[in-house]
Amino acid sequence: xxxxxxxxxxxxxxxVGAELGHLEALGGGAVASFIGxxxxxxxxxxxxxxxxxxxxxxxxxxxxxxxxxRWPLIGITLIHxxxxxxxxxxxxxxxxxxxxxxxxxEATSFLIDWLKTHAPFWKKxxxxxxxxxxxxxxxxxxxxxxxxxx
Amino acid sequence: xxxxxxxxxxxREAIGLGSERVDLPSGVATVSDVIDWLVSRGPAYAExxxxxxxxxVAVDQQFAPLETAIAGAGEIALFPPVTGG
Numbered sequence: 001x002x003x004x005x006x007x008x009x010x011x012x013x014x015x016v017g018a019e020l021g022h023l024e025a026l027g028g029g030a031v032a033s034f035i036g037x038x039x040x041x042x043x044x045x046x047x048x049x050x051x052x053x054x055x056x057x058x059x060x061x062x063x064x065x066x067x068x069x070r071w072p073l074i075g076i077t078l079i080h081x082x083x084x085x086x087x088x089x090x091x092x093x094x095x096x097x098x099x100x101x102x103x104x105x106e107a108t109s110f111l112i113d114w115l116k117t118h119a120p121f122w123k124k125x126x127x128x129x130x131x132x133x134x135x136x137x138x139x140x141x142x143x144x145x146x147x148x149x150x
Numbered sequence: 151x152x153x154x155x156x157x158x159x160x161x162r163e164a165i166g167l168g169s170e171r172v173d174l175p176s177g178v179a180t181v182s183d184v185i186d187w188l189v190s191r192g193p194a195y196a197e198x199x200x201x202x203x204x205x206x207v208a209v210d211q212q213f214a215p216l217e218t219a220i221a222g223a224g225e226i227a228l229f230p231p232v233t234g235g
Contacts, residue, residue, distance in 0.1 A: 036235055049234070050159055052227055055211040080234060092235055112235055120208065120227070121234025122159035134160045137204075137231030 003073040005064045009056045011083040014093055019077055023097040028074040032104035033095035034112045040087030043128040049082040049091070052120035056080070059119045067096065067111050070148075071103040078111060080121065110148050117145040151178070153220065155188075157198070158229035161205070164198035174220075181207050182216045184226060199228075206231055 004026060008014065016035065023031045038047050064076040075097035085091060094111035098104040123135040156169045178187050185202070188195040199205060207214050208227040220226060 050162075051234070052156065052158060052208065052211070052229070054225075055208055055227070058211060059213075116235035117232065118213070119234050120158070120229065120232055122230065123233045124159070134230065135233045137233050141235075 003064075003068040004075040005061065005068070006075070006077045006079075007057055007060045007064065008079040009051065009053075009060065010079070010081060013081070013090055014079045016090075016093065019079065019093060020095060023075045023077060023095055026075045026097050028097045028099050028104075030099065030101040030104040031075075031095065031097045032101070032108040033093065034108050035090055036092040036112070038085050038087045038089050038091060044087060044125055045128050046087075046126045047085045047091075048124040048126065049085060050122045050124070051080075051082045055120050056082075060115065063111060063114045063118050066114060067107045070110065071096070071098065071107040073098050073103060073107055076107070076111070078115065080115070080119065082121070113141075113144045113148060116141045151176075151220075153184075153223055154225045155184075156225060156227040158227065160230055161198045161228050165194050179219060179221070180216070181209065181214065181218050181220060181226060184220060185216070185228070204230055 020031055060078045064078055073096050077095045079093040081091055094108055096104045096107040126132045151174045154171050157165050162168050178184055185199050189199055206229055209218050209223050210225055
C-alpha cells in the first residue's frame, strides 16, 4: 500500500488541526507530528528562510518517499514555510499516519531529521542590535540524520 | 557550454547575484572545474568559494558531489550546507 503524501512549501502559516485531521481521516490508528517553531532569545527578532524554489518541493517529496519505504505508513505530510518569520511562529510540520503508533512516531522523527539535511533551506537570523548572521549547519543535525543510515 | 548558475544564502550575498547564465569554456568538466573558473573571474567569487568544505551543490536540482560531471547539465546551484527544519 502506498502512503498518501502531501507536500507544501509556502510563506503562509498552516492550520495544524486541519492538517492532522486530514491524516486522521485516512483511517489508521495513529497520527504523530512534529512542529518546528522559531526560537526566541538572545535578542533574536526574526528569521529569514531562503530556499531553492525549483528544487524544494521535489526534495521534500524524496524525504517523504524515503520514510514511506522504511515504515508501513498510510499518510505523510511535510509543510515548510519560507520568508520572514518571528519568534513563536511555526516553521515546519512533519507528520505521519500509520496503523500503529511505533511506525508513526519513528517515521515522524526520521522525517524531521532527514528534512534538516536533505532539503534546500537556509536560515538567516536577525537581532535587535541590527546585526544578522547565517545559521551554521550543526554537526548534531548530521549525526541525527546519519543514525538512520544503519 | 551554456549553463544557469544559481547561488543561495551566503554564497549569493558574497557574489552579489542570485543567478547568472554563463558560457563555460571547454575543459570545464566537473562542478569543481566550474568553481575554479568562477574563482578566476574575480575577488567576490574567490571569497564566496574560499572554503569548499562548506560548499554544497545541486546539479539539475539533485544534490551532487563536487566531482560530478556537468556535461548536459542545465542548472548548477551552489550553496552552503542546508539549515532548514
